[in-house]
Amino acid sequence: MEIPAKSISIHGDYFRPAVSQSKENVQNEGSEDEYDTHGDSDWEIDMASETTLDSAYSEFEKELATETQPSKEGINELHRSTAGLSDVPMHKYPFKLKQNEEGNILTVHNTIKSVDKDVRIRIAAYCFNEMSNKLVVIDRRGNIYIFDFVCKRYWRLGFKVPEATLLVASPLVHSEYIVGTESGCVFIFNIEKTPMLHTKVGDAAINEVSFGNRLDSNTACNTLIRLGATAVLLNFTTLQLSHRLEFDHSKYTLKFASFLPKSDKFFTCFTNDSVHLWSSSNLGTVYISQPIKARDRTIRLMRGDTSKIPEIVLRAEYDEEEDNLNDELAFKYDEQHFSDGKLLAYSFSPNGNKLLLSTVDGYLMMLNTASLDLEKLFKLRDFILKQFVLLAQPKNRILFAITATGMAVMLDLLQTEYKLIVQRSNALSLNVSRDGKLLSLLSKSGEVNVWSTCRLYNSLHAQTKCISKVRAALKQPAAKLPGLISGPLNLELRKLLKRERLEAMLAEYGFYPEKYRFIIWSVLLELPSNTAQFQALLKHGQPQVVKQRAAKIKVKSDAQRRAVIKVWSCLAHWCKVFGHTDFMPDLIYPFVKQMTKNSLVVFELLVTLLLNHMELCFEFHPMPPGNYLGLCENVLQVHDKQLSKFYAAMDVQPKDYAWSLLTNGFAEVLDEQQWLVLWDNIVTNPPYFIVFVIVAYNMMQREIIMRLPEKSEVVDFFHEQMPIDVTKWLNRARKLMSNCVTEVHPERFMPPFKPIPKGVYPKFLKYPREWIEQQEQLSDELIKQQQEIDARLRKLELEEIQMKERLQEGLKQEEHARRIKEMEQLYQDTIHREEERIACHRKMLLTYQMEARQRKCEVLSKLQETEQRRKILEMEKDIDGLMRSVERERRRQNQEMLFAEDEIRNQEMELMAQRYSSCLLDSPLTVKYYEEVEKMRNESDKLKKQLREMTMEQVQSSTEQASTPSKLKAIEYSIHEIQQELTDILNSESNSQ
Structure with missing residues (x-):
């Protein structure tokens, strides 16, 4: 492991520390970033005793060089290898923290030195321990390194944990750490003991690990682990899995899951932007919130007055009236994909009572964890946050964050206008120690930078005071460009910014501070600020040739488009050849983009470049400049014969690999920051330096170019943006300039630098004036012919319009008569239909009358039948009464007969008895x-x-x-x-x- 020497860089609006770039002579293993192994290294070792550690480092590097990337083995194999390495003694090596006031106290990267190249092993996971006095790092190969800030020693453990994705310090034991892997395994190791515990919780990579407040319990669910769209609850003491939370809804999936700090509740966030608060005891939902809807409701209640929302602007502004900053941003959140919802990242305050959420549409929300209500809202104007941490001191106001473009920043939520850029690019993740005093940043290049938050806060505080004093003195928010500064202040700046001091600053840091960059350019190029002469050029308006070609300019911002046309028109009035140059808008636009409101500075800067750096570029206009391209070709043949032969074999001309770079000022192959750094060096060096820049770019990209199979792909390569180390590129160009032989050196053919004199713009003479005059004459004749043709066309159009009017009038009358006839026919048809309808109604009336009579007859017959049935029923009733009376009489007579028969029988019996006895x-x-x-x-x-x-x-x-x-x-x-x-x-x- 190497610790680079300290380095301080000047960027942007203020002085801030910059991370040492460790990309020289290194190939990054297991990542997309592979660095060239050619050239010299800029590394310096900042150790306590460099000479006494040479032997130890050589032994340690040999040990690392013999290692290979571990294969995916089972858990048992891993433990067997761990047991075998446990007896290996730990070699501890000293290191020394950087002694500076900027805050970067340590830079850690793992580089293996071999014969042909150096291999950078990327760091996979890292964290601070609970005591905040150790840094634990795991690289891609599974090696574990411990950095002790107390005794200033670091060492490697005797076992490995491959495929690590997450590293967390154990909240129970100070020397224990938890590692999550890509295969869904959880490892717990102790740096002071050999045995290592493990458990498998799933099949996906582990993304989050959080702990509840009941860590001492053997039964409670006190650990929450998220594996993609799945979360599991387990007991940290027994490593027993208790619940598996699988959210497999078809419309939305799980996005975040974490325990609330110092609580037995945990929250989940889904891709539909809903936040759920759960109880770990019964897994019941405690509360559900919709932060995005709450934010939109708050904005609607403001009724368009969003001035009450604190706004954070990351990019420096040169003018309070700047209204097109969004077009200059490297990241556009409007182009992001919203299928996973608007919530992008979250973080808790150290005391656990606040929940911060960032969105992809540029907002930062602060919620109360007790009720999940929205308390504060911040608008992020030109950036979004993909990871952030809030410090406890001072007063939950300092936020460390990483933007979507990989920039690490320090924000003050109380005074949002003040911020500090800790690392400009390539930041992947951050981690803050438990006491909040140390900040670690992981970069894409595979290194970890450790910062002192106290020193960063002091820098922010000093920067705040400095800006306040400057604003109070100048009564303006930022420094103005020389075009807007006049009088004693301009003279004082020019005396202060001397070329020797600026060249020393550039040699040390590689670029100029962003806030004062264009002031420095103006001083180096000695721009005279001829306001009167520039206004005279503006009064001429737009030349006809510029007006015709301006429609083809494709710039999103209207302000920038107008500025490009303004500067191009002034250049065309200054020299006619520039109005006929097709690539001139491409050359103007990168400078206008940086200084939209300062057309005078852009114009004079381009005039200076055209008179000095590009004087030979218009000798054969409109053809490519053969002499100037010949200089590039000669230098390339001397310093890289193989690439020159390749170009000759592929029939690739200098206009393809040199002229295409120069016509747009290298803006087509570089991003904004790289372009600014490049031009910092071009305006500082002699005019012929740009030739060596072109050749150096070809040599830097030779490995890619020589693998291209066809000429068309080689030509297209110089119109595409490719990754390149600008620092190494410029170093190569300077080396070429210093080592170039006299016979092909461009210095012989290009005059020395001559600034623009005060009060006048010298004429540009090295261009084919006769061809331009012929072109203008031909253009005038063509314009006259076009005017005649236009007049004839207008006359023909007028006649055609008259004929069309007459024809239309006749057609109107014919159409009117046809319409009247159609109307009469329509009325007749309507009357006929009405008569037929009335006749039909009469027939229907007669039919209805006949049916009514039939119904009346039927009703009468039914009434008669009813009367007859009534009479019959009455007769039946009388007959029934008679029958009942007869029946009664018959029953009475039957009874009498029965009584008579009984009486007769009794008498007979008595008679018989008497007779029998007598x-x-x-x-x-x-x-x-x-x-x-x-x-x-x-x-x-x-x-x-x-x-x-x-x-x-x-x-x-x-x-x-x-x-x-x-x-x-x-x-x-x-x-x-x-x-x-x-x-x-x-x-x-x-x-x-």
């Missing part, structure tokens, strides 16, 4: 019972006679009623039976006599 036994029965028999016969005859009379009456009544009930038949039948019985009795008596 008569002798020997007398005949006929004698004994003659009188009784006679009486009985008489009585029988009377009875028959009565029965006959009754029967006749019943027969008569039955014939009158047309039907005899069945009961009468029964009575007749019973009477008949009685008569039969009496007849049988008489016959029996007669026979007995």
